[in-house]
Amino acid sequence: MTPKTLVEEWVRLFNEGNAQALGQLYAEDAINHQVANSPLKGKKAIINSFETEFATAKMTCIVEHIFEDGDWAILEWKDPLGLRGCGFFQVSEGKIVFQRGYWDKLSFLRVHNLPLPTT
Template identity: 45%
Template sequence: MRTPKQVISAWVDAMNVHDADAAAALYDEDAVNIQIAIGTPVEGKSAIHRDFVNFFRSTPDTYTHIENLFEDGEWAILEWSGGGTFIGDGTELGTVDKKYTLRGCGFFHVIDEKIRFQRGYWDKLTWFKQVGRTID
């Protein structure tokens, strides 16, 4: 049986090979992913899968490095650094081919080898400045 730390290591591996199917397979059917900078929770495995597909499409060279990975019972805590080249979805103006780097952290509640809950923290303003977007 994989520990929460091992599940999140597999999650990072899926992110780094841009595999939406493998990443989504690590989530429970009723999982919830809240990225604080975005605000709106993504609920359910299929919605999380769509979110990964869109993310990998908009940033095809994304990468994630593990800075620290901790485990406490059913929880894994990931401090990460990463980045890529944001190409958008074809509707953004002035944001095509913009490289960015970020640091952040994520908290993952893992039960029976599946992510049931995820909360991530990263700085939206830093990302927006790097890709040439403005906050409304």
């Protein structure tokens, strides 16, 4: 599976809210670093995070662009609530080994009526 194809599948599973299937796209020792949060290390931590996030907020990823460069795919996205962001996915042997995402956490919390940080 090419990096672009893998990210297209990632988006489909993300939009289904399927944390378990989404987790299977990651290597056992993958790192997912959403820059607004601490990096997650390992498939189990990534799955647990998706389960928590899907239980907390209804999220939809609308693809604006997916670019591929070697073993990397770059996803530019928006959602129906006006949020925007981008993600970088490094793929090796058909699995995501590294992911980094950029998005505005404060705006996310506000549009989902979630508690704002106090510090």
